[in-house]
Amino acid sequence: MSDVPVLLHDRDGYVAIITLNRPEKLNALNAELRDALLNKLDELERDDEVRAVVIHGAGDKAFVAGADITEFAARSPEQQREAFFGRRIYEGVADFKKPIIAAIHGFCIGGGCELALACDVRVADKTARMSQAEIRIGLIPGGGGTQRLARLVGRGWTTIMSLTGDFVEAEDAHHIGLIDVLVEEGQHLEKALELATKMSRWSPVALRLAKDAIRVAFEKPLAEGLEYEKSRFIDAFESEDGREGVLAFVEKRKPEFKGR
Secondary structure, three states: OOOOOOEEEEEEOOEEEEEEOOHHHOOOEOHHHHHHHHHHHHHHHHOOOOOEEEEEEOOOOEEEEOEOHHHHOOOOHHHHHHHHOOOOHHHHHHOOOOOEEEEEOEEEEOHHHHHHHHOOEEEEEOOOEEEOOHHHHOOOOOOOOOOHHHHHHHHHHHHHHHHHOOOEEHHHHHHHOOOOEEEOOOOHHHHHHHHHHHHHOOOHHHHHHHHHHHHHHOOOOHHHHHHHHHHHHHHHHHOHHHHHHHHHHHOOOOOOOOOO
């Protein structure tokens, strides 16, 4: 284990900033970094002063250049099965109850692409290069690269990315919907923070419920999703923040949301 922390944490108002800090390894995901990220997300989910999160990679070359292959190369199939069916960062990020934004630059490969897919929004600069490269080493995506990716970009592009391992450059990734917001080189973190700050102005209750309803849109038929949305709306309406927001609008003042 290195003396240098593999994960850094900062705060900008209600926004938490997580830095994946293995630049010498292009921020490849090893066990130490995965555990640190899961633990940090658990901590931030309990922190009422955090309303949104931004994740980015240290250094100037990569968001995350995949899983640390040297770490799992020696695993037996049984060991890999055990690792896969425990709690993983992809589900930890996807299930995080607050908005979470990936700020991407440079290489975003394999497990790194899947980490970005698990986030709610992907902001990238023009250096970003996205790839599901597992096919190059005789494997397939295992962290959502065939499932979350397909829901974003459709069957064709998911097939191309998963079966060729080729890079999709930033502008093409933006065109197909893999990247949500594309900015000039070096502006990815600034833009992600801008979006997270806008989100963090609002009720934590409403943020959580809206994110939950959006998730269900990709998991349920439309009729079920609409019913679920109604129930989440009523939950928001019954909350203290919901009452405060409506009252503040009527009284023409800024609402004071408390997350209740």
